[in-house]
Amino acid sequence: MKKIIIPFFCAVLFSTSVAAQKTTVVSAKTEAVKSKLTPKEVIDNYLKALGGKDKIEGVKTTIIENTLSVQGMEVAMTTKKMGNKFKSEQSVMGQKMVQFFDGEKGYFEQGGNKMDLPADKVGELKKGKVMDALGYDPANFTSVTVEKIDGKDYNVLNSTKGTHYFDASTGLLYKSTAAEGNATVKSYMTVDGIKFPQEIEAEGGGQKVTIKTTKVTINSGVTDADFK
Numbered sequence: 001m002k003k004i005i006i007p008f009f010c011a012v013l014f015s016t017s018v019a020a021q022k023t024t025v026v027s028a029k030t031e032a033v034k035s036k037l038t039p040k041e042v043i044d045n046y047l048k049a050l051g052g053k054d055k056i057e058g059v060k061t062t063i064i065e066n067t068l069s070v071q072g073m074e075v076a077m078t079t080k081k082m083g084n085k086f087k088s089e090q091s092v093m094g095q096k097m098v099q100f101f102d103g104e105k106g107y108f109e110q111g112g113n114k115m116d117l118p119a120d121k122v123g124e125l126k127k128g129k130v131m132d133a134l135g136y137d138p139a140n141f142t143s144v145t146v147e148k149i150d151g152k153d154y155n156v157l158n159s160t161k162g163t164h165y166f167d168a169s170t171g172l173l174y175k176s177t178a179a180e181g182n183a184t185v186k187s188y189m190t191v192d193g194i195k196f197p198q199e200i201e202a203e204g205g206g207q208k209v210t211i212k213t214t215k216v217t218i219n220s221g222v223t224d225a226d227f228k
Contacts, residue, residue: 035144049171061222
């Protein structure tokens with residue numbers, strides 16, 4: 001199952017804001033000071049940096065094509081999303097792997113074997129959005145800290161479910177950490193005026209993976225039939 005754990009972990013990691021609780025956890029790795037910004041201001045700046053809240057809310061479906069580099073292998077992955085539903089198909093060495101969620105339940109499938117999604121993740125996935133950025137709720141974060149990494153300032157939203165670092169100069173999400181692991185956005189690409197992560201480096205479950213997005217299709221090619 002290791003070949004499919006990482007991509008699923010990434011999907012969950014970037015949606016941890018949805019289930020974040022009202023508890024602040026300050027990272028011990030770097031010195032943190034209180035920010036002048038509120039959680040709402042950090043999130044508003046993020047949505048603006050991505051292309052604007054109205055434009056993002058106009059995205060009803062996406063098809064995202066990726067290439068994953070993991071354990072010396074190149075894996076092709078295509079993910080379709082509509083509302084809180086998604087279907088992700090991966091192909092490696094002639095073998096197809098599927099991750100599926102129909103809004104209520106889901107599964108992993110590999111080599112003809114299916115495994116239900118963990119019950120503790122289903123609750124989080126039910127609250128998912130086509131655009132993960134819309135899942136951030138200011139009420140879930142009690143304060144914002146500022147941390148310096150490699151000479152750059154980041155506004156950090158902390159919770160018991162995850163920690164999210166936003167570039168203070170651009171407003172964009174730089175890194176997220178959670179129990180599943182961590183993911184760092186190395187670059188963004190712009191499609192129809194909206195920014196999407198172009199390259200992500202992630203680590204979790206003892207694995208490292210680089211995810212490169214090659215194509216994003218917005219509001220086309222996805223129907224309810226894809227999640228039956």
